[in-house]
Amino acid sequence: MRKTSTRLADGRECIFYDRRPVRRSIQPDVRALSSRPDAARLRYDVATGEWVVIAAHRQDRSFRPDTDDCPLCPSRPGVPTEIPADDYEVVVFENRYPALTYLGAEPAGADGVRPDLLHSTSAYGRCEIICFASQHDVSFADLKPDAARLVLDVWADRTVELASMPGVAQVFCFENRGPEIGVTQSHPHGQIYALPFVTPRTARMLAQAADHEVTTGRNLFDDLLAAERRDGARVVIADEHWTAFVPYAARWPYEVHLYPNRRRRDLAGLDEAERDSLAIVYLDLLARFDRLFDSPTPYVSAWHQAPAGPAGDGFATHLEIFTNRRSSARLKYLAGTEAGMDVFSNDIVPEEAAKRLRDLTG
Amino acid sequence: MRKTSTRLADGRECIFYDRRPVRRSIQPDVRALSSRPDAARLRYDVATGEWVVIAAHRQDRSFRPDTDDCPLCPSRPGVPTEIPADDYEVVVFENRYPALTYLGAEPAGADGVRPDLLHSTSAYGRCEIICFASQHDVSFADLKPDAARLVLDVWADRTVELASMPGVAQVFCFENRGPEIGVTQSHPHGQIYALPFVTPRTARMLAQAADHEVTTGRNLFDDLLAAERRDGARVVIADEHWTAFVPYAARWPYEVHLYPNRRRRDLAGLDEAERDSLAIVYLDLLARFDRLFDSPTPYVSAWHQAPAGPAGDGFATHLEIFTNRRSSARLKYLAGTEAGMDVFSNDIVPEEAAKRLRDLTG
Numbered sequence: 217m218r219k220t221s222t223r224l225a226d227g228r229e230c231i232f233y234d235r236r237p238v239r240r241s242i243q244p245d246v247r248a249l250s251s252r253p254d255a256a257r258l259r260y261d262v263a264t265g266e267w268v269v270i271a272a273h274r275q276d277r278s279f280r281p282d283t284d285d286c287p288l289c290p291s292r293p294g295v296p297t298e299i300p301a302d303d304y305e306v307v308v309f310e311n312r313y314p315a316l317t318y319l320g321a322e323p324a325g326a327d328g329v330r331p332d333l334l335h336s337t338s339a340y341g342r343c344e345i346i347c348f349a350s351q352h353d354v355s356f357a358d359l360k361p362d363a364a365r366l367v368l369d370v371w372a373d374r375t376v377e378l379a380s381m382p383g384v385a386q387v388f389c390f391e392n393r394g395p396e397i398g399v400t401q402s403h404p405h406g407q408i409y410a411l412p413f414v415t416p417r418t419a420r421m422l423a424q425a426a427d428h429e430v431t432t433g434r435n436l437f438d439d440l441l442a443a444e445r446r447d448g449a450r451v452v453i454a455d456e457h458w459t460a461f462v463p464y465a466a467r468w469p470y471e472v473h474l475y476p477n478r479r480r481r482d483l484a485g486l487d488e489a490e491r492d493s494l495a496i497v498y499l500d501l502l503a504r505f506d507r508l509f510d511s512p513t514p515y516v517s518a519w520h521q522a523p524a525g526p527a528g529d530g531f532a533t534h535l536e537i538f539t540n541r542r543s544s545a546r547l548k549y550l551a552g553t554e555a556g557m558d559v560f561s562n563d564i565v566p567e568e569a570a571k572r573l574r575d576l577t578g
Numbered sequence: 579m580r581k582t583s584t585r586l587a588d589g590r591e592c593i594f595y596d597r598r599p600v601r602r603s604i605q606p607d608v609r610a611l612s613s614r615p616d617a618a619r620l621r622y623d624v625a626t627g628e629w630v631v632i633a634a635h636r637q638d639r640s641f642r643p644d645t646d647d648c649p650l651c652p653s654r655p656g657v658p659t660e661i662p663a664d665d666y667e668v669v670v671f672e673n674r675y676p677a678l679t680y681l682g683a684e685p686a687g688a689d690g691v692r693p694d695l696l697h698s699t700s701a702y703g704r705c706e707i708i709c710f711a712s713q714h715d716v717s718f719a720d721l722k723p724d725a726a727r728l729v730l731d732v733w734a735d736r737t738v739e740l741a742s743m744p745g746v747a748q749v750f751c752f753e754n755r756g757p758e759i760g761v762t763q764s765h766p767h768g769q770i771y772a773l774p775f776v777t778p779r780t781a782r783m784l785a786q787a788a789d790h791e792v793t794t795g796r797n798l799f800d801d802l803l804a805a806e807r808r809d810g811a812r813v814v815i816a817d818e819h820w821t822a823f824v825p826y827a828a829r830w831p832y833e834v835h836l837y838p839n840r841r842r843r844d845l846a847g848l849d850e851a852e853r854d855s856l857a858i859v860y861l862d863l864l865a866r867f868d869r870l871f872d873s874p875t876p877y878v879s880a881w882h883q884a885p886a887g888p889a890g891d892g893f894a895t896h897l898e899i900f901t902n903r904r905s906s907a908r909l910k911y912l913a914g915t916e917a918g919m920d921v922f923s924n925d926i927v928p929e930e931a932a933k934r935l936r937d938l939t940g
Binding site: 256259260261262263264265266267268269270271272315333334388390391392397398399407409411415416417418420421423424428436437439440443447463464465466467516518536538540547548549550551552553555556557558559560561562563564565566568 | 621624827900
């Protein structure tokens with residue numbers, strides 16, 4: 217894998233990733249970009265113990281641009297985009313409208329300090345966009361296995377690089393796909409957040425794992441994966457290296473968790489064989505999701521990774537992919553019980569969801 | 579307030595609430611309804627420690643019926659609805675497609691028992707629909723103060739009655755309004771959940787409050803309300819009995835929390851003066867929400883109440899109302915960071931949201 221880094225007109229970093237050494241003709245970015253926006257703020261919700269990003273400048277971000285104006289396509293003569301080259305395999309660049317930014321901010325110790333009742337701090341961190349392919353009209357599911365493998369390697373590389381930045385507590389790689397979940401750019405892309413705190417969902421998992429270890433002396437994720445493999449009713453795909461299953465208490469109509477059979481902290485910890493296998497299993501999973509309905513399935517695909525340092529010990533990296541679509545005509549909305557109280561209800565029985573996904577072979 | 583209870587054709591309870599004693603001509607419900615659906619199941623997510631309702635029968639529920647078929651309108655000759663009377667003020671009935679059901683279930687001790695890796699239990703509890711008015715084409719905001727006061731009294735009455743059922747841990751009263759958040763019935767109505775466990779959001783608040791009490795010896799909600807009143811920048815409405823403010827770390831574009839100035843556990847604990855004032859303040863708040871955009875604002879309005887028993891000591895009942903609308907043309911979606919990791923970001927600065935709402939007087 218070859219990395220070639222450049223800077224965009226406003227100073228943001230842009231990194232080209234290629235499978236083999238190539239000479240990328242990277243042009244200088246001569247766009248007249250306004251200066252990078254003021255850093256956002258993190259505000260602490262003392263009633264729940266959670267941080268919220270307040271990022272007013274994000275109101276300005278582009279909203280479903282026309283294909284001709286896609287900022288994620290390669291630049292063409294006279295039409296400069298966010299990517300200052302005429303082609304690419306995979307490219308990563310700092311988001312122009314970031315929720316979190318490294319700019320001028322001190323690591324603020326968002327974790328471990330007891331904040332005041334009304335407390336804010338710099339929204340320290342970094343938000344990156346990762347373009348999966350230079351072609352505008354493809355999806356991740358359309359990639360060949362070696363192109364998908366490159367994306368996995370880039371996610372792993374970003375995880376290592378961002379986690380090494382001072383003050384970064386956790387790296388989150390994810391893809392939102394489809395207008396039904398609010399995606400504003402149709403070019404195939406994902407996002408990478410380097411966060412200054414451990415996310416609430418990860419913190420809950422770590423607390424459950426710590427509790428399980430005290431009670432049983434064993435690792436929660438190992439036991440859970442073994443239980444799902446033993447039961448089998450919710451397993452969708454299983455090979456030598458990976459197991460994909462609908463979780464027993466699935467919150468979403470169609471939701472799959474994908475674990476490596478050997479517990480790993482993060483994507484960077486996967487070996488060659490696991491990565492090769494993952495590319496194939498993940499493409500298979502995405503293809504099954506797209507066969508669920510009569511048009512492309514909106515989804516969130518979220519890589520859960522261990523927080524940096526000892527805080528992440530015992531965590532098992534895994535993917536959680538889910539759709540908010542219940543049927544061809546209906547979406548699941550998060551309203552009173554979910555958005556108000558974090559109580560999910562799901563109309564689709566997990567064993568039936570798993571059976572459908574198992575049967576949706578190509 | 580006068581209560582008149584009857585039973586629907588499939589045995590569900592239906593209760594008419596009137597401000598003054600009236601003779602309601604309640605007809606027998608002669609519809610041929612299929613028997614009540616099998617109880618849903620609660621499944622425990624051992625990875626996060628949260629319960630999920632799996633309710634397959636809810637796939638059958640009606641989806642945006644035509645006005646002529648509205649099941650929440652009073653019955654007309656030859657057109658029986660869920661309400662077996664030709665008029666009503668406020669009516670409550672058990673949901674035909676409940677996520678939680680009392681039917682035949684034993685209180686399963688969802689709280690306090692350490693579940694297995696793959697553990698489920700009866701979805702014990704009760705889900706009620708509350709119709710705010712017999713007219714189909716009005717909103718809560720259109721009610722007169724004395725009609726709104728009746729709804730508040732009904733919520734308080736339901737809270738007491740449902741909390742007294744064995745195995746009920748918490749009563750949650752809420753309204754979802756607008757198709758943009760998935761509301762399938764346009765008739766003005768809310769919902770009431772009697773839950774067999776304390777919701778995750780409430781549990782986090784109670785944990786934060788316990789922590790604050792250990793650290794300071796004081797009540798978190800008292801201190802937070804005092805801090806907001808002292809600061810003032812986010813206060814939207816304040817009168818002798820109530821304070822409405824945009825929370826310092828608001829998660830939603832427009833979000834308001836409404837607290838009684840004297841801490842109360844739940845709606846039933848409000849005195850006469852507080853209830854009279856609440857009807858006026860709440861109607862004012864709803865009217866301001868509806869002036870935000872050029873069409874009715876979708877919202878979730880959620881009453882947070884103390885769990886039953888000592889577990890709820892120190893909790894402060896309050897309303898949390900929010901919209902997922904960022905502007906006339908744009909919604910906020912919960913995608914990767916929110917739905918995947920519970921990390922919210924908000925484009926609207928809370929002080930600016932508060933100023934807009936303060937200025938939106940009638």
